[in-house]
Amino acid sequence: MTRIAILSGPYPVDDHLGGIGLRLWELAQSLADTGHDVTLALPRATDFTHPGITTTLDATAAVDAADAIVTTDLPDTALLLRAHRAGTTIVAENAPPIEHLHYDRLAADTNGGLYRDTVARWHLQLLLADHLVVRSEAERAATLGALVAAGRTSGAHHRVDPALGHLLSLIPIGFNRHSAKIADGARADPDKACDVLWNGGVWDYCQPGPVLEALAATRAAAGTAPTLRLLYEPAPAAADSLRAHARDLGVADLLHWPCGPVAHRDRDAWLASAKALVITGGRTAENTTCHRLRLRDAALYGLPVVVDGHGASGELVAALGIGPVVDPDDPHALGAALVAASTDGPARHRYRSALAAARGRFTLEEHLGPLQRVLHACVIAPDRDERAHRARIDALLKAHPALHDPAPTVL
Missing domain, CATH: 3.40.50.2000 (Glycogen Phosphorylase B;)
Incomplete structure (x- = not known):
């Protein structure tokens, strides 16, 4: 059993959730079904329940108690850094911040500072993650290119798996067996x-x-x-x-x-x-x-x-x-x-x-194999302690010291 903290960031998981909140809830259910101890850190309280899932509003405590954390496209980088320092396995659903340019707050930010901050937080997550989850083949191609630009496609990763399957997996847009049962009865x-x-x-x-x-x-x-x-x-x-x-x-x-x-x-x-x-x-x-x-x-x-x-x-x-x-x-x-x-x-x-x-x-359960292997073993990326990799992280933090603080609101 692995203690997993899923950090939903700004996305609620309750009866008025959106698409990303629903994806996180269904992922949490599927992981709990296989014996993991899942804590879902939320921005507001929920009455959703499921065996093996605990909900909390204290994301810091959830990170501190976890063997592995799972984050979304709008991470709290202060929590990411906290988990990284503790040696916790970090899994990130790390879509490039392209849609975000349509958000009202970012569109109104005429000097571009808020978007630059959003990109920097995405970049840090790209560097800190031990495993990345994508939702489509196109997103996988985009993320592979981003990994190259970020310096993550090293010989160390290639030697583990030339396909980089240990670093990146595809869990498509979909649903779990619990949602399927409810829908079939509608x-x-x-x-x-x-x-x-x-x-x-x-x-x-x-x-x-x-x-x-x-x-x-x-x-x-x-x-x-x-x-x-x-x-x-x-x-x-x-x-x-x-x-x-x-x-x-x-x-x-x-x-x-x-x-x-x-x-x-x-x-x-x-x-x-x-x-x-x-x-x-x-x-x-x-x-x-x-x-x-x-x-x-x-x-x-x-x-x-x-x-x-x-x-x-x-x-x-x-x-x-x-x-x-x-x-x-x-x-x-x-x-x-x-x-x-x-x-x-x-x-x-x-x-x-x-x-x-x-x-x-x-069907989500049919695509969770690579992620389950990472979570069961609490895999740490082979380049985490490489000097060059640490230097890239330090340089990004020096250029963007605000990454040590919680992210500003963009939704």
Whole structure:
């Protein structure tokens, strides 16, 4: 048994969690199921419980008691340094801070100091981690390049494993067996029904405006169009813009607005009542390198997903055949894709068959082997005590002394 502290940073794990909080909770469950003693350090209290998992608001105490820690993309570097000095194994889900440029606080930081601080904290985590977890093949390629630039791809690592499997492993976006059991038992509710569900948040790089235009084009051509439901209410400015856009296009009656906040425990009924999912993102660096967390729902609930081709998410959907990949700037093509994914027929049947075949690819327990080996043995990276590696860490800390302190808020 290994004592593992999972540091959720700013991400809550409760009935109003987001995608990263959910990923951390499901990872904690899966590790506890295999006999580890897991402590989840949270930013606020939770009523979530699971055998083998303890929750705490005292992250420092959790680090001090742990044999290994697991961190996210927004680490408290003071805690990372504390664990490193203690010889604790450090596992980091270390996505490059590209999405962060879209965050309101960073966008408003005109001199770039907050983003430079965020990058420095990511860089330190890259240097301190004994093992790195990524969520997609594209993210693995990006992280391998970052490791080279950071000086981590040394002969010492190559001699352990030329594939660097001891240093880096892929745990794809997905779900664990507990979530699968709950989803399999979910029942559709006629009051929650829709043809197509927008199952995540609304961001400037991932927003449903093009879907509204596709609904208008489809209705103009065929006289009818699918209904679209937003699962979560956008921020006020974005909500006002979407409502006005739907009215201007004449599709306000097709847009089902959220009925207040949706608790995590209530998501299953909303997903079970939809026929398909849609995610349209822009041509951004973030969309190029990541698998969007909401892809989890496609495999979990067997829902065809309509997605853009602007990067790794579209490439995954196309490779697995689990939905149509389409240019969101082409309303007619996007409209046809929405109809194909949500209307019973050969195309939707093909997508659903592909989803059933691919479900194992999204099951967390099937991908935890490399991480489990690291955690069972409390593996320490072979370069941790190399003089050159220590010098790189010292140089980064000298250039960014704020890394000794907790991270500023960026979310």
